[in-house]
Amino acid sequence: MKVLKFGGTSVGSAKNINKVIDILKDVSSGNQAVVVVSAVGGITDKLLNTAQLAVDKNQDYKEAFKGIKHIHLDIIDELLDDKKTDIVNFVSEKLNHLEQLLDGIFLINEMSPKTSDKLLSFGELLSSYIIAETMKSRGYDTALKNSQELIVTDKNHTNASVDFKATNSNIVSYFNNNTNSITILPGFISKSKDNEITTLGRGGSDYTAAIVAAALNVDELQIWTDVSGMFTTNPKLVKQAFPIKELSYQEAVELSHFGAKVLYPPTVQPVLDKNIPIIIKNTMAPEDHGTSINNNIAHGSLAVKGISNINDIALLTLQGNGMVGIPGFSKRLFETLSQEKINIVLITQASSEHSICIGISEKDAENAKAAIDQTFENEISLHKIDPIIVETGLSIIAVVGDNMKSHQGISGKMFSSLGKNNVNIRAIAQGASERNISAVIAERDVKKALNTLHEVFFEDNTxxxxxxxxxxxxxxxxxxxxxxxxxxxxxxxxxxxxxxxxxxxxxxxxxxxxxxxxxxxxxxxxxxxxxxxxxxxxxxxxxxxxxxxxxxxxxxxxxxxxxxxxxxxxxxxxxxxxxxxxxxxxxxxxxxxxxxxxxxxxxxxxxVGAGLPVIDTLNNLILSGDKITSIQAVLSGSLNFVFNKFDGTKSFHDIVKQAQNEGYTEPDPRIDLSGVDVARKILILARESGTEMNLEDINNKSFLTKANLESNSVDDFYSTLISDEVHFQKLYKDAKSKSCRLKYVAEFNNGKANVGLKEIPEGHPFYNLEGKDNIVMFYTQRYPEQPMIIKGAGAGADVTASGLFADIIRIGNN
Missing domain, CATH: 3.40.50.720 (NAD(P)-binding Rossmann-like Domain)
Known part of the structure; x- marks a missing residue:
């Protein structure tokens, strides 16, 4: 025998209910199946919202009720072509009772927990009836049994505790006498010993299925939902998340507690005691493997199985010097919260005993602060402790896995990767079992944190x-x-x-x-x-x-x-x-x-040097313990291009214009020809070498004329180049007469730097520097006579882009 539970999305439309019936056809073949169903998808929330309208004396509750009615009648209409009169009549009668209940809520302007249970029970009662009758009409050997006649609880409305002795007896007795292939049960609902309607809490349909599975000691419990298992993390926030093939019961409990909505945490306990596997499957994709939850986990499975989170957390801090060495503070704190029925999600205490931090639901924060401050009123007035500190807008992220304890460095990986991405950790909690490492962070950082951790632990180090x-x-x-x-x-x-x-x-x-x-x-x-x-x-x-x-x-x-x-x-x-x-x-x-x-x-x-690894090389020299003694360089690809092309046959004006047209200079070529750009580059190298200086400390001896330097615009600048052509021709002829070539050189030596046009003799490393190439010579303590030389294209869009690309790779490899 198997027990199958189908969630709200799985029974949320006629189309999906047909998929459920197809699944049951295969499952029940030659085997008995118990099928627990939730309310039609979204109906539980609609019932609550409609009731709230009634409580608020808002007449719109009537329209909201009509919407609920139409959803159910439309599903019947789609599922059943004929022979549906009796079914429609029964559902309509139930809906009339629901309407009367809502009218009563409207009149008394109040909804007690007892009334809430009665109201919400309509969802599961209607969905289970519709599904059972549809299957009967199609010839399936199906019975409908009201779970309220099986599951016995206390009177704690909205979240009742199960009387397992009476409940198990009822379930075993009923199914010992039941011969139907398929039995449909409404989930979530139950009754107290006094025959009052109760519910098992949100997610209680899972719990219903687990209770039945444990009572009957079935082969497996299947939870059918709208996703293909429990995911490594929230797939809505992390696109790379994927279904976990196998989990232990304990791992499943940890993940479900920390926000994995696929499984209701109490579900695990009844089947854990009987070692009954839980299989989570996707109604929309039944062929997917899903997640298996059991105690027989394959050897060598991943250390981290999943990453989960809880939002809307408040962090409360009780601190003060008067706490140190004084027993009883923790007891009084926890008793106070217990009396206020406030659940504690996370606890952490400093070994100094100076502070205790607790994480609770944000909605309870105000009540918790008032109660705690009242409990410790005397200590606060005597300044032994501070008034309770409340921080809101927080979330808890948790890394979960049974094998984490046998893998060193998990917490190191977790916190270092979060730190690199500016995710601040407000509190940390880790149990001795090392199955769960939890951290409190700002809620705004949850998406980044989950993606960061998922990348570190699951994405093949991508x-x-x-x-x-x-x-x-x-x-x-x-x-x-x-x-x-x-x-x-x-x-x-x-x-x-x-x-x-x-x-x-x-x-x-x-x-x-x-x-x-x-x-x-x-x-x-x-x-x-x-x-x-x-x-x-x-x-x-x-x-x-x-x-x-x-x-x-x-x-x-x-x-x-x-x-x-x-x-x-x-x-x-x-x-x-x-x-x-x-x-x-x-x-x-x-x-x-x-x-x-x-x-x-x-x-x-x-x-410096566009795509050439100039700064990287310089930094590596210094990091390795070397010291720069001097630097000689040609650092302007545009100026090198200009003076390589300027051979006396063309005007200097035309050569500069060509350099600009080919993209070797800035739109304003004065930036390049003034030498300021080169001065900035040698300044950067000097600073990276460890010397503190500013741009004005660099001696820039310009080769331009006064008219060139004082030009008011680019056009004016080009006009002055034409007027001063004789000056530039003379520079060329003087160098040629000495068998030299003109190069614009930057030098750094003994803490001083200068840039200017120089006549470079034949045989010098700069002499044959062609086109737009740059060259940098580093003289260091390790390279005192023969310098380390870096040479290559130092200008141009492609090589500059490749230099930027290299920096991206450096960050990626960091």
Whole structure:
């Protein structure tokens, strides 16, 4: 014999009831089956809402009742083509009784727990009758038995306790004399010894099924619902969640207690005592394996089986020096809450005995505070303890698994991954069994926490990186294309799932927490909301995604000014923009401190050398204990391009114009030709080497004329280049006469830095530097004579994008 329970969604429509009947046809073949059914999906809540309208003297309760009536009659109409008159009449009569009860509630303006039980019992009584009669009409050997005649309870209305001795006797007696293949029972409902209607609490249909299964000592208990088992975590919040194949009874209890709604916690106990397996199946997909709950768990199963949460938690803290070494505080605290019928969800106490923290339902917080403050009124007045501290807006997350105790580092993994994602832990509780590690966090962080922990414990070490990109010009566009091309490779080979979830240009911005389309992003961005730097930051914070990374691919000082806010919220920053790292030294140091304080990366590799690993190499040298003595470099791909092309056959004006047209200079070429950009780059390298200096400390000897430097616009600048062509030709001819080539060089030595145009002789490493290439020579204590040289393309959208991509990989591997 098997016992099957079908939840509200499973019997929520004629279509679903037909699926239930198909399942029963297969299950009952050659075997007896007991079928426990819930009320039609949503009806229990509708009954409560309708009754509340009546209590509030709101005449709309009549319309609400009509809605309940139509739901049931419509289901009958769809299930039964003919021979339904008697069924409709019976259901209508029951509904008339329900209406009369609601009218009574309206008149007396009150609904007691006793009346509530009577009201809610209509849901299961109606659904079980409709299903039983439908099956009979289709020729199934079916009987309907009212659970109220079997399950005996006390008078604790809305959550009655079962008298198992009387109940088991009733169940065994009835089924010993029952020969029907299928017996339908309404779940949730029962009666007291005094024959008063009672209920077993929300989720009580599961409990009904477990009580019957244990009394009859059946082969298995099947719980049929609208999901394919108990999931590793809430699939509504974590898309990667998947059904757990097998759980122990204890693991199932822990998960169900901490918010896994598939199973009502008391369900487990009756079948646990009899070692009866529980199988959770999906009515909509009966072929799915589902979850098996039993004591015969396969050897070597996962250490962590599931991650769950409870929302709407309040944390109460009782603390004070007067508690230390004084027995009885805990007893008085818990007695006070017990007298107020307030359930404690979590307890933690410091070993110093200075404080006790308890987690309770947020709805009980106000009552709990008043009661506790009254209990400890004397101690509070004498300042031995503080008035109770109440924190709301919290949730509890729990990591559950029987095998956690035999695996070191589970709690370390849990808390380090949460910490990296700025999820603050308010309290921690862990039992000696190590089956459950619970933590209290802000409710706003639940989604991020669950996704973070699920990634760590279940997703084959795949790490999700969520990118928010500001600036989608040439470089940004190339970066998006590179991510699109490499997305699959990164996931398969580096276990990195890189997603772009926010984009902004100077006009519009778009977001999608499930990842923006990398095919239609341009069209989507064109239709986006109006861009705002503060608005972009606030949305990144509001989405609160794990492993969030802000990428600045602009040259905007206002964007750079927001880096501290991103870092303070544990959002990594990747900066192509040089302004932050070459601005005031105090701001540079602040960003470094924030990066360390909040354990969040601040990377800016592309500030120097575009895609070349200049800063990374420099940092590795220093981290390994080496010391930089001097740096010599050609750091401007645009200036190198200009002076490589400038050979006396074309005007300097035309060469600069060509460099701008080919994208090697900024839209305003004065930024490149003035040497300020190179000065910023050598400043960044000097700072990364450990020297504190500002931009004004760098000697910048410009090769431009006074007219060039004082030009009022880009057009004016180009005009001065034409006027001063003789000056530039002379620079070229002087270098050529000495068999030298012109290179714009940056130098750092003995704490001082300078940039300027130099005549480079043949044989020097800079002499044959072609095109837009950069070169950096690091002289260190380990490389005193032959420097470490990094050389390659130092400008261009593709190589700069690849440098940004490398920073993303660095964060992913962090």
């Amino acid at each position: 790490k999700q990186i969520n990118l928010f990109i500001t600036g989608v010009g040439n470089v940004g566009e190339r970066l998006i294309e590179q991510i699109k091309q490499q997305k699959k490779y990164l996931k398969e080979n580096l276990k990195l799932n890189v997603r772009i979830v926010g984009l902004s240009n100077s006009r519009t911005m778009i977001f999608d927490s499930d990842s923006l389309s990398l095919k239609s992003w341009k069209d989507d961005l064109a239709k986006g909301e109006r861009a705002s730097l503060e608005g972009f930051l606030e949305t990144v914070k509001l989405l609160n995604l794990r492993n969030s990374v802000f990428m600045d691919i602009t040259a905007n000082a206002d964007v750079a000014a927001l880096y501290p806010e991103y870092l303070k919220n544990s959002i990594a920053v990747i900066a192509c923009n040089k302004i932050a790292c070459s601005g005031d030294i105090e701001n540079y140091k602040l960003l470094k401190r924030l990066s360390l304080k909040y354990n969040v990366p601040f990377l800016f590799e592309t500030n």
